[in-house]
Amino acid sequence: MEKASSRYKGIFPVLSVVLLIIVLLSIRYGAVSITLEDMVSAFQKHLSGEQGLNLTERIFMEIRLPRAILCIFVGASLAVGGALLQALFRNPIVEPGLVGTSCGAAFGAALYFALGATFNFNVGEYTLPLAACLGAICSTALVFFLSQSKQTGKSSVVTLLLVGIAINALFLSGVGFLSYIARDPQARSIIFWNLGTLSGANWPAVIIVGISTITCLVISLRYAKHLNALMIGEEEAQFIGVNLKSLKWKILLINVIMVAVATAFVGVISFVGLIVPHLLRILKGSDNRFLILNSAVLGGVLLCLADLLSRMLLRPAELPIGIVTSVVGVPIFIILLRKKNYFF
Template sequence: MKSLRALPLPYFYGVLLFVLLALFAWSLGVGAVSISFSELPELVRHRLWDGGSVNALHEALFWEIRLPRSLLCILVGASLSVSGALMQSLFRNPIVEPGLVGTSAGSALGAALLIVLGQNTFFSGLHWLGSLLAPVCAFAGGMAATLLVYYFSASLRRVNVSVMILAGVAVNALANGGTGFLAYIARDPQARSITFWSLGTLSVASWKMVGIVSISTITGFLLALRLARPLNALQLGDDEARYLGVRTERLKFSVMLVNALLVAVATSMVGIIGFVGLIVPHVLRLLRGSDNRYLIAGSALLGGSVLLATDMVCRVLIAPAEMPIGIVTAFIGAPLFLYLLARARGGQKGGFYA
């Protein structure tokens, strides 16, 4: 870890990018059906330039399942990690995660409403959305929960961050209670669908999903970079940031919207994936400090790598079946987070003290 801290910033980013590309290439061959690394260039060449002969099964597996899945991994990991960096800076707390303001729980409630009530309610009028209906409902639930938290935390044109935390806890509890009730009254197949979705899965990846999440991830990432300098000023406190010319209330609302965009779209596509948005920016703060100009870009690279590695574990752990990715991130992320807390408690540098 000390050697990574000592690296000049361009080299540090280069290491993160190399790890991401290496894991991406590796992930294309990992699964119940293995594809050798030497075969990957042939599969690309055959599809793009129609050269040589390849295994038809491997070609279909590569282009229709592995490649979109790995790309979706990178995009979702980047989205969750960047949103985690934003929320930790907004709350000035290194142990905040993106779902604190209810976005993930609201998305789960939106999806559960569709799964249980969709056939007999106004959802039936949205059948023209086809396979996008579930993501749209989940996205709407996540955005609604986020705006509800913001509404309760804003008073006299000022956003109280402490009240926002309490409102987030309440909205999370309400949404989780609603999802639990729907799972209780659901028929067995519906209840299993809710449970599977709540645990997160990338097995449903498609090129359509990659296109949608790429738009939200790129847009959210660029907006996050624009918010980096004002967020750095906000670390000094609200009053100090105002003296420096930062419009703090607009900044808080902007961060909430960008967080909702990144988390709601990602969650609506793959379900709830915990700990990535908490651990990744926290580790980067340990390594490179809390300057958001560099933290946001690093979070995008490391977040994609972490989710790629975790997804590969999910593919091979109980092959040919797959483990829900939310279970694996919890088993890996929770002990790692406790370890980081123990380091901080022991007096070593961590979080916002780096």
């Protein structure tokens, strides 16, 4: 354990440095290039209360910086959510999208785009995130309710995944139907949102997602030892004092809150929660005390890198970030699946 711990301790500072470099590159490059001098000048003027920001300084403070920080928080939320679910169910293919969270959020957002004006559902700029968050919570709750056995009240991994696939198909059908009946602008909004985008990043979104991510991350680290005990088996974990029912619902609640809030602001982004824990397990370590924390940093690294690519490949146009994560994530995941003996 000490050897594994020292290895993970060396990984965290390296990932942190890589994250800082990727964030600076993400802020630096885009349709408008921003120099380091512009960044420093913008900070100095902001701290002194000076109002005369030039164009590049305003782009930095109002667009690039909140976008980069939001990217870190969203990537951390998705990656940690995947790590928690994989540890809880002891299955390497479980991730937030498979339990209905992402598709539920997509359905909630599509419902708002298509019918929000009809039902006069509007609470300002938070209407879309609220609709998506409610959809994510409802769909995830439905998956776990339907997957529970009537006799034991428990849900097996296989049943959970099968029910999750069915609910995902149901909600995706709902999204397709709403796209069909919506007018052209609303239909395009539904499609674009379902592909994931960080173009709407702002400071209020950063604050909300940041509070959710940091709070859930700190709480999840408290249960890392319980998840480690679960790796040796449910009966053994219960024997050493782990309350499996309580642990299950606490981890699920943490995951739903963290992933639902992140997805609500940026749309559906796939593969981050599936790939990041696997990349860390290649290092031959599954200690959740370090895996959860490093997943948060590596998730931020990968999503910031994907965001940079999405803005650079078709500059000055922007690709939906979900396309980039899928194109990059699929081959990586296939390569990981072909490797043997590193799953738990």
